[in-house]
Amino acid sequence: MAAIDVALRGLTDRALLELTRAGDRSAIEAWRTGYLGRSGALSLHMRSIGQLPSEERPAAGQAANAAKDTLEAAFAARQRELEEQALDQRLESEHIDVTLPGRPIHTGGLHPITHTLRRILEIFRDMGFQVAEGPEVELDWYNFQALNIPPEHPARDMWDTFYVKPPSILLRTHTSPMQARIMERTRPPVRVVVPGRCYRYEGQDASHEWMFYQVEGLAVDKGLTMADLKGVLVAFARRIFWPEIQTRFRCDYFPFVEPGVEMSVQCPLCRGEGCRVCKTTGWIELLGAGMVHPRVLRNVGYDPDVVNGFAFGMGAERIAMVKHGVDDIRSFYGNDLRFLQQFT
Numbered sequence: 351m352a353a354i355d356v357a358l359r360g361l362t363d364r365a366l367l368e369l370t371r372a373g374d375r376s377a378i379e380a381w382r383t384g385y386l387g388r389s390g391a392l393s394l395h396m397r398s399i400g401q402l403p404s405e406e407r408p409a410a411g412q413a414a415n416a417a418k419d420t421l422e423a424a425f426a427a428r429q430r431e432l433e434e435q436a437l438d439q440r441l442e443s444e445h446i447d448v449t450l451p452g453r454p455i456h457t458g459g460l461h462p463i464t465h466t467l468r469r470i471l472e473i474f475r476d477m478g479f480q481v482a483e484g485p486e487v488e489l490d491w492y493n494f495q496a497l498n499i500p501p502e503h504p505a506r507d508m509w510d511t512f513y514v515k516p517p518s519i520l521l522r523t524h525t526s527p528m529q530a531r532i533m534e535r536t537r538p539p540v541r542v543v544v545p546g547r548c549y550r551y552e553g554q555d556a557s558h559e560w561m562f563y564q565v566e567g568l569a570v571d572k573g574l575t576m577a578d579l580k581g582v583l584v585a586f587a588r589r590i591f592w593p594e595i596q597t598r599f600r601c602d603y604f605p606f607v608e609p610g611v612e613m614s615v616q617c618p619l620c621r622g623e624g625c626r627v628c629k630t631t632g633w634i635e636l637l638g639a640g641m642v643h644p645r646v647l648r649n650v651g652y653d654p655d656v657v658n659g660f661a662f663g664m665g666a667e668r669i670a671m672v673k674h675g676v677d678d679i680r681s682f683y684g685n686d687l688r689f690l691q692q693f694t
């Protein structure tokens with residue numbers, strides 16, 4: 351066998367072996383340049399044929415062309431093989447198991463106190479009350495003095511107060527300051543409810559929080575009586591609890607009303623039989639109320655000889671606790687989702 355044939359056979363064998371080892375696209379491209387490219391091994395071989403004696407050239411040329419066909423076919427086959435491998439890998443890695451359960455979609459929900467506030471306001475709106483809101487940082491004048499609680503008045507002990515800037519700027523201890531704010535800018539008749547946060551400087555326990563929501567109510571008109579106050583509050587209790595619920599009014603003291611009352615309702619948990627929540631009395635104190643004190647009316651420029659009114663204030667948490675049988679007010683603000691999600 352002529353030397354040139356031996357060289358071609360060696361080149362072809364080496365090329366085919368290297369091609370099987372080329373494992374990716376860039377490797378086989380390098381292989382192609384190395385053998386079939388313009389300065390590749392096979393091209394150099396072909397160029398060397400020109401130096402052979404003329405009678406040997408045709409056979410050597412034919413052999414070289416056949417080798418070129420072989421390498422090109424082998425390249426095409428290897429390229430296909432690698433593409434198939436890559437596709438298989440992709441199908442494997444992007445495999446989706448359609449039988450797996452879907453990921454749950456987390457949705458938010460309203461806080462139980464938000465639900466309760468909306469329900470309370472809805473009931474009073476139906477009775478013709480407007481809704482107003484006021485500042486949480488309040489002046490001593492509106493929080494106390496306008497409500498017939500001058501400085502040093504012993505009744506101030508009823509509200510332990512956070513002062514922002516003593517003695518005149520504080521965090522409101524109730525929503526009642528809005529009574530004076532609303533009457534100052536409105537001529538009678540007034541019918542308004544005021545929801546909002548209140549703050550008290552006191553220890554937390556099952557029935558006390560330092561922050562809570564109140565809903566204040568105020569009606570001022572000519573000729574309002576205790577009967578109007580009772581009618582509104584009984585109608586409210588019947589709607590927020592159930593239509594036959596029993597209510598009870600007893601005397602109570604708040605400096606800004608005269609007379610003052612507290613309203614109790616039949617315990618919704620035991621329906622009056624007596625249980626742990628109502629401390630076996632069958633009754634639960636729900637809210638404070640009364641006829642607006644003449645001095646409060648005078649403080650905002652109303653004439654108590656011409657108009658009078660009634661006011662009431664209730665804790666939203668208290669309503670929610672009674673309605674849902676929650677026995678610890680701290681549950682509402684403990685951020686325990688297991689508790690909160692029961693209400694959404």
Ligand SMILES: [Zn+2]
Nearest residue numbers: 617620625628
């Ligand atoms: Zn009870």
